[in-house]
Structure formats: structure tokens, C-alpha cells
């Protein structure tokens with residue numbers, strides 16, 4: 127019974143942190159109706175077990191005036207006998223320029239997001255580091271032109287009608 | 295022509311509080327806990343369905359009753375959620391908000407001189423609408439000692455041979471009080487014994503945080519005596535769409551429809567189209583309810599930390615803390631708080647005499663605004679605490 131309750135609270139804390147990771151333990155404690163110590167221990171448990179991987183900020187680079195170039199690379203690979211797609215996916219993942227790597231269904235196998243400072247840098251990276259890898263059969267590069275929504279958040283604040291300050 | 299305005303209207307209590315509201319509305323940098331509507335925008339799927347209906351050319355009147363498909367969906371929804379069945383043909387009327395539905399309901403049932411019992415503190419429309427019909431509002435106070443619940447004994451004391459109906463408004467605006475199943479059953483007994491009608495405004499029914507809301511008409515024998523009022527404003531963040539409904543006994547709903555057809559003709563079709571989409575999915579509504587619940591706790595705990603005693607609200611999106619320990623009236627408190635710290639709260643006295651000594655603080659605002667408002671209120675209280 128106690129464990130079950132804790133599961134529910136764990137989930138609720140994850141939902142709260144996913145929305146806003148900068149809340150204090152005390153504030154979270156109020157929201158989930160627990161004491162602060164309890165919240166602290168659940169959060170450390172979540173961190174230690176690797177369920178919470180990291181706390182990061184979602185940044186609109188364009189607005190910040192930081193020039194970045196991103197591209198999605200579709201990669202077709204020949205899976206290896208024992209490890210399937212895993213070993214090639216891991217090799218690609220290790221490059222710091224690579225922001226995400228996903229196994230996908232369809233014509234291509236991996237979807238790789240790359241970030242660099244210039245278009246040239248990204249194109250060069252694909253040509254030099256990804257394409258020549260053993261097992262990579264083909265790549266297609268799509269440069270990203272504009273981000274509208276990322277991780278569930280709209281990039282531009284939605285314009286919203288003004289509410290009345292007072293309604294009874 | 296010296297008297298252009300009818301006595302009926304002139305007789306309405308002028309609101310001295312208006313000027314306070316005007317200041318609140320215009321003040322730069324103010325944080326308003328005076329809001330009575332969700333801060334969420336209507337979920338996109340609902341807005342999108344409405345846009346689509348406009349593109350397809352749904353711009354006409356509908357049946358006076360409202361679209362049959364919408365009535366059928368409401369019938370299903372009420373049956374699934376509350377186990378009471380209403381015939382979409384004749385027992386459900388689509389209205390422009392609970393506001394219109396309430397007006398129709400009292401007009402349909404009250405003769406001049408009939409008494410209508412209203413528990414206070416409560417939503418501000420009940421009394422004036424009852425007065426417009428020529429009916430007599432009879433107030434019964436609920437207090438923090440009773441968790442702002444209408445108690446059967448207290449209700450019974452107000453019943454006379456002129457009593458026609460009682461208004462039930464839970465989860466309650468402004469107190470956040472909700473009734474348990476046992477509470478409503480006790481009221482139902484009184485209703486049966488004295489042969490009364492009930493107008494049950496359940497517009498906040500889906501916003502209930504501790505246990506489930508009991509729909510009054512689902513109680514044994516109550517369907518025939520109850521006019522159930524509900525709408526889309528609060529649960530689906532659709533205040534501006536102006537859409538609600540009434541469900542009840544065929545004769546009464548028919549009587550309400552007669553008035554409705556002359557004063558309103560029908561509810562707007564765009565809103566009816568959107569409402570059908572709202573009823574198709576619950577996900578976003580449930581997410582909004584969870585978020586209100588987090589804010590509720592944040593605010594109640596916060597109010598207690600800054601030294602206000604605060605009843606734990608069980609529904610809607612309001613807290614109703616006591617400000618008695620400041621020695622100020624609730625109107626003075628609200629005015630000074632606005633001028634000194636730029637936080638808008640509503641004096642409890644607006645909702646009836648028994649609301650004096652309390653303020654209504656809405657948590658339909660962001661977590662950030664709750665925290666900032668509490669900080670300012672804490673500072674204000676430091677200066678105003680009576681020793």
C-alpha cells in the first residue's frame with residue numbers, strides 16, 4: 127500500500143519537474159502534499175537510479191542571437207550480426223556534434239540530429255564522420271530552417287486574449 | 295420622463311465596489327487573484343473543431359433546444375459520469391452559459407412571492423435573477439465552522455409554506471466548498487419532505503480534488519425535482535464561448551425552452567460545434583484539473599504560512615482565507631492590498647453578508663503569480679497584523 131502511494135507521488139513529481147525543473151523541494155512538497163524530506167529523498171532516488179537524467183534549459187537560440195545550424199540526417203545502415211543497429215548507433219552517438227540518435231521505421235534506419243556553427247561545418251561532419259563509417263550505406267541531410275515547437279513547448283509565446291482582472 | 299430606468303433595476307443594490315474593480319482593471323503591474331475563469335486557453339482541438347465548422351459553413355441558427363447531436367452527447371456524458379439519464383429530446387436544453395440557464399430556471403418555476411432559498415456566500419447572480427422574477431430570495435448563511443456547507447438543519451429552519459425551491463451551488467464559488475455524498479443525501483431528505491424543487495449549479499463539478507463530485511439529480515428521487523445546470527466554461531476553459539445546458543423534468547425544461555426561444559432563440563452554433571469536440575476527449579481537461587490541484591495546495595499552504603487561516607477548498611479554483619486577524623473589513627483589506635501591494639483579491643462580502651471577514655483568492659493563475667502574490671501579501675500582512 128505504502129509503495130503504491132509512493133509510486134503515485136513519484137509520477138506526480140516527475141510530471142511537475144518535467145514542466146518546471148527549477149521549483150524548490152519545498153514548493154514541490156506543498157503541491158504533492160508531502161513533507162520536504164520525503165520529496166528530497168524521492169528526487170535523489172530518481173536521480174540516482176538514472177530516471178532523471180539531467181536538468182537543462184530549453185533555449186531559443188535564434189532569439190538569443192546565437193547562430194547554430196541543425197540538420198536531421200537519415201542514415202541507412204547494414205545491421206551487424208550480433209549487435210544489430212546498436213553498435214553503429216552508439217558509435218554515431220558518441221560525437222558531441224550529435225544531439226540525438228533514434229532508430230526509426232521506414233526506408234531509413236537512424237534519424238540523427240546534428241548541431242554545428244555553420245552549414246559547412248555540418249555538411250563536412252556528415253561527409254567526414256558519418257558517411258565513411260563502416261556499415262553506413264547511405265545518408266540524406268535535411269537542414270532545419272525554423273523551429274516551431276520543441277519538447278512540447280511552443281517557441282513563440284502564443285498571443286493570448288487579456289482576461290478581466292476581476293470576474294465574480 | 296423623469297424616470298427612465300425601471301424601479302426593478304433601480305432597486306438592485308448599487309455596487310460601490312465597482313470603482314475598486316475599475317482601479318484593479320487598470321493598474322499596471324498588478325497581479326490579479328480576482329479572476330473567475332481559467333488562465334488556460336481553450337484546448338486547441340476544440341478551437342480547431344470550431345474553425346473547421348466555420349469553414350464548412352455552419353453559421354446558422356440551430357433548433358431552439360440546441361443541436362440534437364450535442365444533446366445526445368451531453369446525455370451520454372451525464373449518464374456515464376453521474377449515472378443519471380436525461381432524454382436528449384425534451385429533458386435537455388442548450389443555453390448560452392449557466393448564466394442564462396439559471397435565469398430561465400428561476401423564471402420557469404417562481405411565481406411572484408415564491409421564496410427561493412439561497413445559501414451564502416455564493417455566486418452573485420442568484421439573488422438578482424430571483425428578484426427579477428418577482429420571487430423572494432431567502433438567504434441562509436453557511437460558515438467556516440460548517441466548512442461552508444449548506445446543512446440540512448439550517449436549510450430546514452428557512453423553509454416556509456411559500457418556499458418553492460432551493461439553489462445548490464457546489465463546488466462553491468467563492469469558498470471552494472464541496473458536499474460529500476452524505477451531505478447531499480441529507481439535503482435530499484429535506485427536499486422530499488417539504489416537496490421542494492432544486493436548482494443545482496454544478497458548473498464546477500469536474501473541478502473537484504478530494505473524492506468525486508455527486509451530481510444532485512443522481513440521488514434517489516431527485517431527478518424529477520432537480521434542474522441540473524452545467525456548462526463548458528470552467529471545466530473546458532471555455533468561458534468566452536457562452537455555452538451551458540439545463541437538464542431536468544420535461545415540463546420544466548419545456549417551460550424554460552419557451553422563454554429561451556423568445557429571448558435567445560438558440561445558443562451560438564459555433565460554440566455548440568466546439569462543445570461537441572470538448573465532450574469527445576477528457577485528456578486535456580484532466581491535465582488542467584491536476585494543475586489546479588497543484589496550485590490549490592501551493593496557495594493554501596502559502597496563505598497559511600503568511601499567517602491567514604484558510605479553510606481547505608475541495609473544488610472550483612478559489613481559496614477563501616479569513617482576514618479577521620487584521621481587524622480590517624474585507625473591503626478595506628482588498629482596497630489597501632491593491633493600493634499598497636498591487637494584488638487584486640475579492641472581498642468576501644461581495645458574495646453575501648456571511649462572506650465578511652474573508653477574501654476570495656483565485657488560483658486560476660500561474661504558479662509564478664501565486665508565489666509572487668503571496669510574497670506581496672505576506673509583506674502587506676506584516677504591516678497590518680493586529681497584536
Ligand SMILES: Cc1ncc(COP(=O)(O)O)c(C=O)c1O
Pocket residue numbers: 294330390391392393394417463466467495497524525526527533536537538
Ligand atoms: C457558480 C457559478 N455559476 C455560473 C457561472 C457562470 O457560468 P457560465 O459561464 O456558464 O455562464 C459562474 C461564473 O463565474 C459561477 O461561478
